[in-house]
Amino acid sequence: MTDQWLTSLITETPQDGFALAVTLSRRGVKTTQPDVDVLKKLRPVYAEDADSLTAASQVIAINFQTVAAANNYWR
Amino acid sequence: MTDQWLTSLITETPQDGFALAVTLSRRGVKTTQPDVDVLKKLRPVYAEDADSLTAASQVIAINFQTVAAANNYWR
Amino acid sequence: MTDQWLTSLITETPQDGFALAVTLSRRGVKTTQPDVDVLKKLRPVYAEDADSLTAASQVIAINFQTVAAANNYWR
Amino acid sequence: MTDQWLTSLITETPQDGFALAVTLSRRGVKTTQPDVDVLKKLRPVYAEDADSLTAASQVIAINFQTVAAANNYWR
């Protein structure tokens, strides 16, 4: 993991901040399972299970709390 | 996802803030499963399972924390 | 959802704040499943499952964090 | 629920604050299932399941965050 993917939590808009929260959530998954082929195999099952989707949304919500606070809520 | 759907976390009332929290929660789902037909198919199962509903309420609660803080709790 | 149900997060006492947290948690459920008959049907199963009850308590706890912060912890 | 059970979040010591967090967690359960007999029936099953115990500990942890913040962390 020598690539730079996270240089700042500051984003221009709340929507960009939400996108960053999605990125952080996916990174959390990729850190545990770095094999992209496995991740691709899991996606179809996962993305058609309502509870899995809610769980994914929850991780995004938690990361969005962090990003929003970092940006002083874009006030 | 080029449409603008989140330009501000500021809302006029707490109730509007709660509605925004619901929007954020649904976006988190839609980001992972963008196919609206799949989402429609999942809804009936999902919406009649008590634990799924509690889980959905939890994501809304987490997003509401963010929106409420952004609005300085509408004090 | 045109009725006004949330005009303020400020409550007189911590106990009123806890009651508001319960209201917020239930609203999160009702937003996802607005059919009251379905909700009534789910309740008996749900309310006799320990893990469901813990999950419900968790959502209340998250919403209580928000309400307590809004009220500056009734200090 | 006309009895007064929560008049303040302020406690003398962190340990008292932890006890209050436990009380809040149990109240969250009791609010959803007020029938004490049902709760008693659930306890033996519940208290011998490791995942249920972890979930209970998590709700306490969330409520302890609130109580600790209210007390300015007893600093």
Added chain:
Amino acid sequence: MTDQWLTSLITETPQDGFALAVTLSRRGVKTTQPDVDVLKKLRPVYAEDADSLTAASQVIAINFQTVAAANNYWR
């Protein structure tokens, strides 16, 4: 539970704070199931289940948030 086990959230180092977070998490379990023999019986099953371990780590993470804030993040 008359023994004193939590007199302060302040620790000398972040690592001590993490250890305190572990203590708080275990206390949350012990409060719900005080019988040490039952807890001992549950451990082997629990500690070899990946999802149970993640759940335990999550409770520690939540408690660590509290302890870290109490210590002003040892800045």
Added chain:
Amino acid sequence: MTDQWLTSLITETPQDGFALAVTLSRRGVKTTQPDVDVLKKLRPVYAEDADSLTAASQVIAINFQTVAAANNYWR
């Protein structure tokens, strides 16, 4: 556990902070199951289950909140 593994929550960049959040999450697991052989045995099952991966990402997100706050969000 006499080794020093956590001397500071301060990191130079957000990406280093995310890596620290991963470390904290793994420590939470290792604290509950210190036997590295068991952990190794669990990994293959765990890392191919979408819900387990989401749960792992969630713990990282919670720890990242702590690390980000400690670093004043690298603003």
